[in-house]
Amino acid sequence: MRRIKLKGPLAILVALALIGIALAQPTPAGTSISNQASARYVDSAGQPRTTTSNQVVTVVQQVYSLTITPNGSSEALPGQTRSALPGATVYFAYTVSNTGNGTDTIALTTPQGTADNFNLTGVTVYRDDNCNGALDAGETAVSSLTLSHQGTPSSSACVVVAATIPAGTPAGQYANLNLVGTSSGGPSDSDNWARANVTAAAALTANKSASPSGPVTPGTTITYTIFGQNTGGSAASGVSVPGLSGSGILIRDIIPAGLEVNSLPTGSAGAGTVQIVYSADGTNWAPLTASNLPLVGNGSVAVGMFISGSGAFFPQGASYTFSFQARVPLSAPAGTAYTNAATVRFNDGTQQQVVTTNGTTNPVAASPNVAVGPYGYPTGGATGSYTAGSYTVGRSGDTQSITSAYSGSVVIFRHTLRNTGNAADSFTLSHSGAPSGWVCQFLADDLTTPLSGPVGPVSAGGDYSFALRCAIPAGYTATTAQTITVTATSQAGPTQSDSTTNLVQAVVSGYAVDLARLGSGGDGDPSNDNPPSASANPGTQVNFPIEVVNTGNNPDSFNLSATLPSGWSALFYPDANCDGVMDTPTPSPITNTGVINPGGANRRCYIAVVQIPGGTAPGANPISLRVDSATDTDPGTPGIQPASSDTVSTTVNVNLVVGLALDPDRSGTVTSPGTITYTHNLTNTGNANATVSIPAVTSAYGWTYELSTDGSTWSASLSGISVPAGGSVPLYVRVQVPGGQPIGRSETATLTANATYPSGTASDTATVTTTIVGGELNLTKSAVSYAGATTTVRHPSGAQAYPGDQIVYTVVASNIGTGSLTNVRVSDPLPAHTTFVSASATASGFGSGAQVLYSTNGTTWSTTPPTSLPTGGILYVGVDTDGNGTIDGGDVMPAGASITLSLRVQVQ
Structure with a gap:
């Protein structure tokens, strides 16, 4: 039995094996084990999101061990x-x-x-x-x-x-x-x-050689040669051998199990008569002829040479040699060791002697190879189609294609690689040919979890499926096919690789927008898009109800703007119920619509409030309102569409009136501690100069409010502000929030502007509403490595480990925003060169009745952690808050809630 001499970390390997944890060949020193978690969720605005954690890297350290045989x-x-x-x-x-x-x-x-x-x-x-x-x-x-x-x-x-x-x-x-x-x-x-x-007495030596003498590949023919001579003090005699006539010297070699002898052995001797023989059971012998071939080793079948003679017939110095050839099976897996030793039986003049040769060992070397192809067809010959993301992917031979894709969208090509070598192997994935600006990333077969580093190890003959996800830039279009090649390369044999082809036959614009008067958006008739004209006094405002319809194919957000006479301004307010009337309370103005999904049913309504400066001369004033895609922004590079936009026009008829206006009301969000600055307009809509003062604002929470008209000189209150007739002065309000304020706290402060005219007074107010916020789902990852399965810490950051050591990865997903998230799924892949040991998860902040669920495929969920995870597998964790036993859109992660996942693996 082969013995292993151990010291330090490798002793852990044997101890673990003895308690039933199967370990592969130790991972080579210097190998980097990379791991990165990810999470998928729906944010508080109803948009699906994906986030990834930091990457943790563990470097395998060297362990020392040796054996000497026999x-x-x-x-x-x-x-x-x-x-x-x-x-x-x-x-x-x-x-x-x-x-x-x-x-x-x-x-x-x-x-x-x-x-x-x-x-x-x-x-x-x-x-x-x-x-x-x-x-x-x-x-x-x-x-x-x-x-x-x-x-x-x-x-x-x-x-x-x-x-x-x-x-x-x-x-x-x-x-x-x-x-x-x-x-x-x-x-x-x-x-x-x-x-x-x-x-x-007589002493026969016995040596054995194998050619080749080291590793062999499937199909190799090994030539075994047994040779020696009589180096003793007298001639050697023969022995009786069952099944053979007379007496003689027997050279016996049991064919290693699995090897096949297809040709007759050869041999010669310095004395006696040579006969090539064989045994089906290793004991009873017979002459070997071509009709007995082939002979396949099974642990008993033997070949040999019988040197017969009478008396002490094999003199001092006489030598012998015997050779035979055996073929390694084509199906031989890597690591199979063909170990062989022969024996020589003779009589030294007084008694029978058996001499054993040295042993030869021919391990089957790894013969790395790989095939990669369309999903489900790693060796090509693909047919049919499948749906991935928003597109149908056709398969033909070794090529996958999408007929047409939209700019700004994501295309996903799924692939399957097969380890066509004879040993477990890991593979490096690469892609080439993606047009400039395209962002491509490899994902696990769940189409969510990012792949970092090599994939595997994949067992010989085993398959591994993965995906390539490419984000097409918003402004990119093409009428010719775009080719992206995916290549899998063996880590064991870097010269062994295979490639497959992905095609996007055409890319058309995925962005379009229709801006129209309320009730006319998305009807395909631009003739009724312009709002009707309006009349108003100087220093007042005119409201134009409008709607924005995303007529493209991708979710998009749009910037709102206006082209106005000099000195005029426009603000856009959400109209939540699309009734054309300003909502109560007045919402905060916006400059961007936020994400609008495609389709007329997803229209967004707004009220464009056009501010007419005081003192504006009576008359007709043409204005236009415009929306521009915030995504499709390229102005027109060759081969790329211009920005998606739309414009409507109307007229404002103005009459002169007098008055003072402080507009608009503002709202915003800020962190704690943090600072936010709001901008307002202080407008004299009268026909005489005014002197304006603004008193200080008092905060209920100790926040600081400062005022300025130039954005650089700040004070708690202002006075002596000169505003000419029809003129406007900017008013800046800076709010400083100290640390320690809770997320969600909100304060509305009222600003009062008092104007003094040569005769009479006027005043106006505006509000600023400030809310404390955080981010949304935050994902962090840490690791600790332990000496084997003990509690002794090997490295506190998991940066180092030995084969047999265990690494505990901890992933914390926290909702740091102010809104609730839904359908939150945290995933962590099993890193290469490791074996799954255990997993657990906890949740906090979800309230009573919430339950942690586990999954290994992202579809089937259980309250019990898995007991195993295959190579390349992924562990998913979520919290079931609606009690239906699965993770879906009904499961809510409140603000401040967190999920902690612990994954324990063992370094191979």
Whole structure:
């Protein structure tokens, strides 16, 4: 049984394996494990949103471990024995392996035994380059070996320890020798005892080679050769073999399980008659002919060579050689090790002897390969279509296409890759060809969770589905096909990659808008869009009820503006019930509509309030009102549509009146602490100059209100403001909110302007309403790594871990806004190079009856955390507030509420 010498973190690996946690090959030192959480929700304005957390990166540290075989647990129980004449050299063959996860230098020493008869001389360790157990010309002496980490072709090496039996040593005595390996990281392997017997009888050596001597790929033919000679003091005799005539020397080799022998072996000997033989059970033998082929190894089937002769027929110095070829199956998985050793049976003149050759090991090397193609068809040959996002994606062969997409929209192409290699592998995803300005990102197959770093590991023959999401710029259009190539590249074999093609056949504008008088928007008739003309006095205002209809294909927001005579101003107020009458209380004016979904049913109504300056001469004054897309803003780059906009025109007929106006009322939001500045107009609508004063404002909450007419000089109150007839002076109100104010607190302050004229007085008021706010859903992520499954912290930020260590990721999703969120789903993917251990989640601020739910597919929910998560899997968490057992639009996350998700994984 192979033994593992352990120290430190790698001891945790074995302990975990013993309690039933299956671990893959240790992750190589220096590997970065990246993890990023995401959340999907509907915000307080009813718009679907996605947010991502910060990224956490853990770097795998090096652990040290080694093995030396064959084992010899003590001097009394050596792992190999060699016999030779006094003065002869004996050779002990070993394999030294680095079973750690990083490159290591292993020092080799050869202490001699104390429970034996004598010491060997000239003890030297040689690197056995061809692993045939013999010392060949050109092979050099070594005192250490530098080996790469487990799982790589150069993680093991063969050595031969050569030692000489002193001349004159009596027959029957023996010497013991140990090969000790010590890692640069501390662990050692010190139970590899071997024994040299002194004999005067016949002694046959037995060595074995495999060509190739190291890793093989599926389909490779391995040539095994067993060879040796009589190095003893007399001729060797034969033994009886069941099924064969006479007596002879039997070279026996059990075919490694799974290998196939398709051709007859060959062999020769320096004495006796050679016969090629085989055994179906490893015990009973018969001559081997072509009719018996092929022979497939199953642990019992053996091939061999029988050297027959009479009496002591195999003299001193006589040699032999036997070779056969065995083919590695095409389906052999990586990591399969074909280990083989042969035996030689003979009679040394007094009794039967069995000599075992050195062992050969041919691991099946990873043969990385990958195929990537349309969703569900990783190797191509795709047909049919599917819907992703807003579009139908057609599949044909190795290509996916969308017939036409709208500018400003998102296209999603789903893909499936297959690991067509023979070992688990991770894959790097890349894309190319996306037009300038397009923003493309890889997502998990849930079409939400972002992928960072490589995906996998994916088992040999396994599939992994993912998506490419591309946001088309708002102003981009194209009449020719846009090609985006997706490529998957093996991490185990960076030269192995495969690509698939995605097409967007055309891109048309996704933006349009209709601005019209109330009741005429979106009817497709521009002739009735203009509002009727109006009459008003100087210093007053005229209201024009209008509506905005998003006639495009994408959600959009629109900026509102007006073209007016010099000195005039316009403000736009929401008309919530679309009745053309200013709502009560008067809402805050806006300059942007906010998001409007496409379709006439989603129209938004406004009242454009046009302020006529005092002193304006009577007459007809043409004005126009305009909306401009806030998204489609490019003015007209070649190949790109101009901005989406619309304009209506009307006329204001003005008469002169007198008076004072302080407008408009203002409202806004600010953080605590924070500062916000409002702008008002102080207008003299009379026909004489006025002197205006504004007294100080008192706050109920200790907020500070400051006034200014130039935006730079501030005071609590103002006086002596000169406003000419028909003139206007800006009034700035600065509100400073101290820290510690609760989110949602609101205060309305009234400003009073008092005007003195040469005869008479006038006054007007305006209000400023300020509300304390925060953001909305905030997502943060942290990690802590632990030594194995213990509570001992390996690294407080999770920046480092060893194979077998556990990492606990903590994701906190908090509603830091003032409004409620709905359908909140927090997701965290299982990082590459890790295995799921456990998960838990808690919630606060949701009220009684709320319950945490878990999902591994985003569709089926449970109150119980999952007990497993597949490679590339995603854990979803939400809070069920309406009691229907699922996470949907009826589940509300109030302001201030939070969800905490804990995901525990183990580093492979």
